[in-house]
Amino acid sequence: MELRKLEPKEVVVGMICDMCNQSCASPLEEDKDFCYEHGTLSASWGFYSDEKDLTHEECHLCEKCFGKIRDFITSNGGKVREIEMTGFGCTAPDWSMREDLDYKLLPGMFIRPYIKDKVMNEWEDIKKQEMEYAKKKQEMDEQEEKWDKVQSILAEARCEVSYVINPTTLDYEKFLDEGEFELALEALEEAGKCSSVQRTATFWTKINEAKKLMNLPLI
Numbered sequence: 001m002e003l004r005k006l007e008p009k010e011v012v013v014g015m016i017c018d019m020c021n022q023s024c025a026s027p028l029e030e031d032k033d034f035c036y037e038h039g040t041l042s043a044s045w046g047f048y049s050d051e052k053d054l055t056h057e058e059c060h061l062c063e064k065c066f067g068k069i070r071d072f073i074t075s076n077g078g079k080v081r082e083i084e085m086t087g088f089g090c091t092a093p094d095w096s097m098r099e100d101l102d103y104k105l106l107p108g109m110f111i112r113p114y115i116k117d118k119v120m121n122e123w124e125d126i127k128k129q130e131m132e133y134a135k136k137k138q139e140m141d142e143q144e145e146k147w148d149k150v151q152s153i154l155a156e157a158r159c160e161v162s163y164v165i166n167p168t169t170l171d172y173e174k175f176l177d178e179g180e181f182e183l184a185l186e187a188l189e190e191a192g193k194c195s196s197v198q199r200t201a202t203f204w205t206k207i208n209e210a211k212k213l214m215n216l217p218l219i
């Protein structure tokens, strides 16, 4: 048979905000045995820190004060990421980390993150690559927009000529399907020049509009 004794034990039941000195607990937590609604700002410094070797700094914050710290960080150009919580268990929440938002996958395995300059160089490279990609994408989007516009102008031009199925007009359709807009334009222009084809004055305006977008000499 064991011999036992009753022993008082310290347990954490709540948090006082280290900034405003008020309880961190929300009024809705009154009957709870622990104050869940609080923020923690912490850092553990090791032997490579500037002057805080083996120091642990910690600060508990209420929701309002945490908001102030967050605003301070964002006003300095930083950000406090909002990581999605997939669940909140009795011990710890489950985080759902997203690439490029919550973490960045660095290219290659040769990078040693503890070499500061190296990481900074890598980051510079990544930023450069990203900027080049963004520029390229913008150019591609602009091109795509331009060709969409050319296509719709060519379609409008076609409505301004009497449509006769002949080898020339067939070519126009074929080139348009293949995305060969310059050839489609040429075919349409040729069709417009045909004496047997009726065309309006707007036809030539549209042809010139398309040529201007395609940097071709106007008629």
Ligand SMILES: [Zn+2]
Pocket: 017, 018, 019, 020, 021, 022, 061, 062, 063, 064, 065, 066
């Ligand atoms: Zn506070």
